[in-house]
Amino acid sequence: MSAEMPAAPAEVPVPLAEGLESTREAWEKATAAVLRKTRKLAEDAPDSDAWATLTTTTLDGIEVTPLGTPELTSGLPPTGLPGQAPFTRGTEALRENRAWDVRSWFTDPDGQRTADEVVTDLENGVNSLWLTLGTDGVPTDSLAKVLEPVFIDLAPVVVQDLHDPLGAARALVAVIEDKAVQAHHGCNLGVDPVGTAVRARLDLGGGETDLGVAVEAARLALPLGIGAIVVDGTAVHDAGGSDVQELAYLLAAGATYLRVLTEAGLTVDEAAGLLEFRIAATDEQFPTIAKFRAARRTWARVAELSGVAESGRGQRQHGVTSRPMMTSYDPYVNMLRTTVASFAAGVGGAAAVTVLPFDEPLGLPEAFSRRIARNTSGLLIGESHVAKVTDPAGGSHLVEQLTDDLARAAWAGLAELDGSGLEDGGGVLEALDLVAERILATRDARGLLVAKRAMPLTGVSEFPNLHEEQPERRPYPTAPAVFRYAHEFEAMRDDRVATPVFLATMGPIAAHTARATFAANLFAAGGIDTVAAGATSGVDEVLAAYDGAPVVCLTGHDSAYAEWGTDLVAALREAGASYVVVAGKADVGADDSVVAGLDALAFLRRTREELAS
Structure with a gap:
């Protein structure tokens, strides 16, 4: 490679x-x-x-310009036509019914409930199924009952079990054979020992990592004309990886499976036909659109170098809305995130799209959240007509440039994995340390952006409602292992501080409301409540409202700070305040300050320590 x-x-x-x-x-x-x-x-x-x-810069160092211009694309190579190499514009010339598969995810350990949910979803717009089986989800011995009403020749079914992948594969094969029909070619036995190894290496759960599992699954799938392996890029994404890292991993893992299967006696064309690629879709619209397009282009190149016939170089893609971007607080905002993500995956050319329910971080989804999830794609396809044309983003100067940038960066990432032993016998498994090293570095870089709120998380780091009542959900048998972007803020919210911060609001409401609101929102993001003095005209009025809180935050206009801020700080300290914060950059003798761009997580930790002392 x-x-x-x-x-x-x-x-x-x-x-x-x-x-x-x-x-x-x-x-x-x-x-x-x-x-x-x-x-x-x-x-x-x-x-x-x-x-x-x-212009913004992604975690991969790729610039996203505010406006696409012909200069951006004048030097790019041809993208071809939909359904033709290099498949940048789509694997098929015209998608069936010009739409993507609406694929629902099922993981409820209650077999009867899952069976009922499958029927409800299929009757209301869903046309393919993704089931987590085994100890992490639906009992494997319930699969026949769950799929009993499913026309498996019309509705693709994909199974997944990290711990017993062959058990899940054999269960699906048994259902197909029992139905005595030609299963839909989109069905997949869902084994992915490489992805499981990545999750285990990054402490996101363990399971079967023997590459021989892929060979066994291939032998089960070939006679049935279905897929055997899901090359799961969400293993990297869920661990905190970037778009380029996910793409490079997909190429390396896919190449590893081609090698393993051909060494076991399959032709390279047979091996390529057994693969489906699962890719994360985020609420970063344009990078996500470009990621799906770049994935097809780069995989076509890998397939070409591997000797796959041109007709088999197209990549079958399953887009899944990102788990890391979801939040457990203000979870209804997740509807907005998943709408953008599913739009981007569909426009980017995914063959199937799974919109995860908005309450996914809280536990097993309910009927309402499942309905919203399936309707998201339904509305995009049926009412917004997003799928009326093939490759609707094609020709956009911005998207074409981003696609090329991502493709080239991913190819460079693949070359780096090559140098770490990709072709030394064990495939990408030999490069897991490097994969983990790169992902952990990206975690740190993203974490700094989240901490400084340069990457705002609505409802958590921005505009939090400290007194919200979260929906209650039944727990997962095993919660999906994921490195959520909001986890540090949410940990503080989970452990709310009993003592509030006193906001020493200086002057009339019009003079202090902007900074008071900014400060109150920041404290709420860290699980800290606030009590405000209200409209005041001097030190005595602020002291009259002061409640003895150990931490006080001055909020007012710069002119008020200059006139009586220093006197107020001295008076508050005398009245019992042990830690004084000022909203702004005024020199009034405070211990800390609240300004835009600060490391919010570090500030909140300091404040929580002062409140606890």
Whole structure:
């Protein structure tokens, strides 16, 4: 797998809007004017600085520009047509019914309840099933009952059991044979020993990691004309990996399975036909769209180098809305996250999309959350008509550039794994230490963004409702192992502080409300309640409202800080305050300050220690 991706031709400048009145300079001028009003751009900064101000950089170091222009794509290689190599624009020329499979996830250990949920989902828009079996989900011996009403020749079924993958595989094979029909080609026995090894290496659960399992599953699947292996990229994503790390892992794991299966006697075309790729979809819309497209392009290259016939190089993709992006607090916001994620996966060309229920972090989903999950894809397909065209993002300068950037970065990541022993016999299993090292580094980088709220988590790090009542759900038999982005904030919320912080609001409401709201939201994100003094006009009125709390936060206008802030801090200390915080950068003799961009997690830990002392 050391061959390089085809090089892009030299970049040729192309006018932004040839023949139209709009120009790049006009956009820069209009955008810069808005940025100056919001103080995101200095008054004396050139208009062209609007690009740098609005450009974001992913954890992989890939820039996402605010506007796609022809200059971005003028030097890119051809993307081909849908259904043709390199399959950037889709594995099929026209998707069946021009839509993706709406695939529901089932994990309830109550076999009868799962059977009822399967019928309900199939009658209401779902057309494929994904079942977690065994000790982590649906009892394997209940599978025949669960699938009894399912037309398995019409509705693809994918099973998964990390601990006994062959047991789950044989159970599905038995159901197919008992029904005596030709199973849908989209069915898959769902074994993935490589993915299980990754999860075990990163302390996200263990299971069967013997590559021989893949061979056994292949021998079961081939006579039935169904898939055998799910190359599960969510193993990397759930552990905290980045988009590029997930893509590079998918390529390495897929190549490992091709090698193992061909060494066992299968042709390379047979081996490639047994694979399905599971990819995480996040609420970062454009990077997610580009990720699915880049995955197909790079896998087509791996398949080409492996000798797979061109017709078999298309990658069958199962998109799953991200578990790490979900939050247990204010869980209804998860509906917004999963809507964007499912849209991006569908537009990106996934053959099947699973929208996880919004209450997934809390426990087993209920009827309402299951309905919302399946209806999300239904509305996108049936009412928003997102699937009316193949590759709707094709031709977008921004998406095409992102696709190329991700593909090239993923290929470089594959080369790095190559250098760590990918071709030395054990495949990607020989490179697990490097995979783990890269993922842990990404965890740290993302964690810093979350801590500084540069990566805001609505309802948790931003706009938290400290007094919300979370929905109650039945517990999982084994909770899905995942490294959630919000886990540090949520741990504080789980352990709320009994003593509130006193907000020493200075001046009338109009003068202090902005900083008081900012501070109260920040404290609430750390499980800390606040009590405010209200409208005040001086030190005596603040002291009259002071309740003796050990931690006090001054919130007011800069002019109030300059006029009587120092006196107020001294008076509060004399009245019993042991730790004084100021909202802003004023020098009033405070112990700490609250400003935009601070490490919120570190600040909240300090505050909680002071409240507990």
